[in-house]
């Protein structure tokens with residue numbers, strides 16, 4: 001067997017020849033003072049990495065409406081970093097959703113991550129739109145567009161949305177959202193890069209030209225992330241479960257393995273030509289800082 005050690009890997013090029021990367025970071029609105037302290041500490045550590053934007057999620061059923069709005073405003077005014085607000089259609093009329101959008105417009109926030117959302121009981125239950133509400137993300141995107149010139153991101157599912165009848169229907173749905181006026185798709189977490197690369201190829205064949213930004217979930221806590229993944233239809237490969245097996249009471253080794261696993265994932269994607277990454281931070285900074293460094297991004 002021979003190895004081609006001379007093949008050029010973009011991730012290993014000298015800094016001046018390496019492709020420029022766009023990074024974005026996702027946070028969730030904190031519930032308590034202690035969580036809020038961690039939110040700001042992480043944000044202040046990650047802001048010097050010059051993300052294109054930082055986004056703040058919208059709790060199930062719109063339960064975090066005020067907190068999401070407050071955090072988004074404060075990120076922009078306190079740190080100068082571009083902030084994006086997640087917004088869902090759950091349990092709200094079009095008028096209520098439009099009012100939130102107009103509030104962002106008035107506050108100078110022009111980035112929105114537009115989502116359908118899930119019923120409060122979870123994605124396993126059918127989604128019943130509010131009688132006067134938007135019934136899916138494509139309708140929401142069109143509604144936001146009618147209000148103003150927002151930069152809109154939508155969700156994409158490399159392993160298919162759990163409620164989608166087929167992989168083709170899922171791509172058609174993504175196309176509807178982009179055709180309605182979204183600029184980019186951000187993917188659900190995935191751990192097998194083959195799923196993402198295959199999804200992008202199928203999307204391009206279906207005529208989708210917008211960026212499809214991989215959503216990278218560093219494994220801060222394997223048990224917790226495996227639970228999230230199960231609920232949103234993302235597969236945990238056996239090899240990955242095996243790497244974390246037995247580390248429940250060994251946080252130091254767990255963190256080192258998590259860093260190695262995520263580094264392998266992002267470097268492989270860079271070598272496949274990917275230049276944009278969205279990191280699910282869970283309001284923590286350590287693993288994302290390490291990954292940014294591996295990708296050649298230094299705070300400054």
Ligand code: FAD
Nearest residue numbers: 057058086115116117136137155161163164173186187188
């Ligand atoms: P849609 O794109 O509307 O699609 C949902 C499902 O309905 C798909 O199966 C689709 O195929 C089907 N569908 C849609 N329209 C039609 C139609 N016309 N006919 C037939 N089928 C249709 N959730 C939150 O609550 N808050 C958040 O902040 C949040 N942030 C997220 C960020 C990212 C990057 C991602 C990937 C997900 C996020 N989610 C969030 C989860 C998301 O709300 C759920 O995955 C939800 O189940 C689907 O939302 P969507 O925007 O993808 O829905």
